[in-house]
Amino acid sequence: MLPVFNEEAGIQVTIDTLLNYIEQQEERYELIFVDDGSKDKSVPIIKRALAQNSSIKLVEFSRNFGHQIAITAGLNYSKGDAVVVMDADLQDPPEVIPQMIEKWHEGYEIVYGKRMQRDGETFFKKFTAKMFYRTFRKLATIDMPLDTGDFRLMDRKAVNQLMKLHEKDPFVRGQVTWIGFKQTSVKYHRQERIAGETKYPLSKMIKLALDGITSFSMKPLQFVNIFSIVPLVSSVFYLGYLIASEITTLLQLE
Template sequence: MNRTLLSLVVPFYNEQESIAHFFPRVTAILDGLDGVDFEIVCVNDGSRDGTYQALVAAARGDARIRVIDLTRNFGKEAALTAGLDEAKGDIVIPFDADLQDPPELIPQMVAKWREGFDVVVARRVDRRSDTFMKRKSALLFYRFHNKLADVKIPENVGDFRLMSREVIEALKHLPESRRFMKGLFAWVGFRTAMVDYVREARSAGETSFSAWKLWNFALEGLTSFSTAPLRIWFYLGSTIALLSFAFACEIIIKTLVKGVAVPGYASLLVSILFMGGVQLIGIGIIGEYVGRIYIESKRRPVYLIRSCFQLDRTEAPSQDGCV
């Protein structure tokens, strides 16, 4: 019987403390899968600590571990893209190094795939390990995004999912440089199943996602899959223009018919400041989309690889990938 190759794709950024916990727990689960061989594709996303050295040390002891070292920190979305491009598996699972997503769920995901599903997403039904603000902001993001965007993202579903080789090949055909992977995963579609789990606390270390990074991430997701903010600003501008016209008519009538004096500088100042603020916000929204066009027009690669390491290969620089 042909054995299935599973690729676990894991971005690492300053995760030196987590590595000692990561490999023993993950390999114990993957070793127990019937009829499945596996590889762990570790992408070092420009870590500033000893993450790369720790990954290479782990790879020297296990030929199933591959280490992809990027030239600098390109961000999680780029690192995840690099891992998906390098993965050889019949099925591929993106995974976080902090172990908040339990690897014990992988056998259930593989079972769902064997039932005929191309994608098996993991949904977080309990996020008490996250802070109150992170839970609430995530809830608001999913609901706001799904109301405005054409591509709906399942609530409380992250990158942790199983995808077949067909899904991975479809993702490789998406050319954008600024990548919002949750949206791209949803955009390609395919037959999808869902399994629920409870999100755990980090195994070690601290998250690198600040409130500012999360805000920018949410903005990236919204502008990647929706032009609704531009459309909203058109309707807002039209409404303000109509109200202004109505107010001008009222002033003319009061002045010519009733002889009422034109209101003074206070109302005029408030109107000018209000309209100035609205215009600046509108320009900012337009600028966000123009900036995306500008970046995409350069056609820069999403990431660059410095070197690849695997036990049965020599470590060598690579510009075109490691597979």
């Protein structure tokens, strides 16, 4: 299952690569694309492939709702015994999927990809991603694995449980950790994008980080409470001072 947003430059290569890979496997499959309100030719390209292969499915959004919502929509639409979530730019290599399936056959219900190297990304992107995961682990109430994204395999039981969560702004990788089940990882080398530009600019990265921290940490609320108590206590003391001053003044007049 792949979320798609303005990927016309590389989506045909992605389709051809995945079909060539999947058709060599023994498992039956469906290839689900979730278009997140693309404004380019991504959808027509997918529809041409869909007309030639009934195993390809397409979910279309009326506008751009965001990567995380696109993931949940695709998971909700899926029907397989297991679902692999990956990006449409082939930064998540299909060659890792057999390792995930092997772990699934061993009894693991969630198998996530652990990034050991990230090609084609700026120092700033790598640094902020690294800092986010480590900061999140210190603040959050869940033990989310380091250096992981949304590239993972999920058993149908885990998918069904995840779909019971109804978040307006979901943070999927945090929710997947939170629901439990038997989880493990496979290490992989994250590739450079095959074409186009990243769909996660700084503004979206910040929003994703805030959604994650506010969803799975009480620390921000605790900070707010502390800063709220300080002026409240100050006001109480000031009110006490005014009352005492008024009483003193009245006593002096008598």
